[in-house]
Amino acid sequence: MGRSLLLVLVLVQTAAGFMTHELFRCHFNSSELQDIHYSYSYIYNKVEFIQFDSRVGSFVGLNSFGEKLAARWNNGTGWLNVSKTYREEICQPNAELWYRLVLDRSVAPSVTLSTVVPPTGGPSSMLTCSVYGFFPKQIRVTWMRNGQEVTSDVTSTTELPDGAWLYQIHSSLEFKPRSGEKISCMVEHLSLEEPLTIDWTPPPGKPMPESEKIKIAFGVLGLILGLVLSLTGFIYYKKKAGALPPILSMN
Known part of the structure; x- marks a missing residue:
């Protein structure tokens, strides 16, 4: 079964009624470095204007102000170089930790069966x-x-x-x-x-369903009727043949 996880760190700052968010994301589907990518977003008053993605390797502006800021950050060496190291220094250790403590953990289930008989006493359970x-x-x-x-x-x-x-x-x-x-x-x-x-094991002493009782009753009735008809035919045949045993004679 494949697994993937997203770890998010949110930094919030407010000043004079304005709010900024910084989102640090680690996306991974294994603890291997090649299966991890890191992204960073800067948001001002709910508008994301600049982003870094480790798959791109540079900052990308999402509006006019973000484009100007991205050009400045990409031309420098400080913030860009630091962002490039976060995938290995922050995301990979956290991915290994989550796989060891959570994602690779497995607990076997316990199973119970229970029966509910309808209150109407119908044939279904x-x-x-x-x-x-x-x-x-x-x-x-x-x-x-x-x-x-x-x-x-x-x-x-x-x-x-x-x-x-x-x-x-x-x-x-x-x-x-x-x-x-x-x-x-x-x-x-x-x-x-x-x-x-x-x-599933039926409970001991459970009454037979009505449908089964009806089937058995008709079966027994049919058996008795068949025996009676067979005996009547036998008696009639022997009487006509003149060889009716004394015990079955009707005279």
Whole structure:
């Protein structure tokens, strides 16, 4: 996962109702010097009029006054030479510090599954996968049903602050419990060598959904009806053939 960071130092001065800002910026996507550039801006009453960028190597005026000032600063040796050293002397040490203490830091998440049954007692339930205490922020949470990714009936939050530079995220799946199916929450994160998979286990003693009860009732009813019809046909056949056993005789 790529990372980039911007460090900004702002100096503010006010005098007689006028305000000036000086912005010192370090842009970097690694701690290597070639991946860092430094920029400086001078702003007067919210108007930026001169800028230095290490990729250009000189001051650039952004209005008529800035152009005059840039010409003077570029022809001198003091401020221009100092600005050229800031990328190596200020930006690179700070980039190394941030990568060591923050950007390269990783904390593995903890995962819990919880089930919410609708108060109406309907056939659907809500299964929530809660992921806590991970860093960095980038993470992927996926629902699996019998080994296949589920993309419908899924809602997820964004990554939320969890305190101490950590994050949390929650993903919910609306589903109808079916006998024999396997539902899992799979979490992929930089801190994990392989995806973390948590399987859902139905609570003990949970009542069977009404839809399943109806299916079983119709199945049993059909079985009984089939047996009755088979027995009736057998009796009728034997009676017509004159070989009806005494115990089944109706006389």
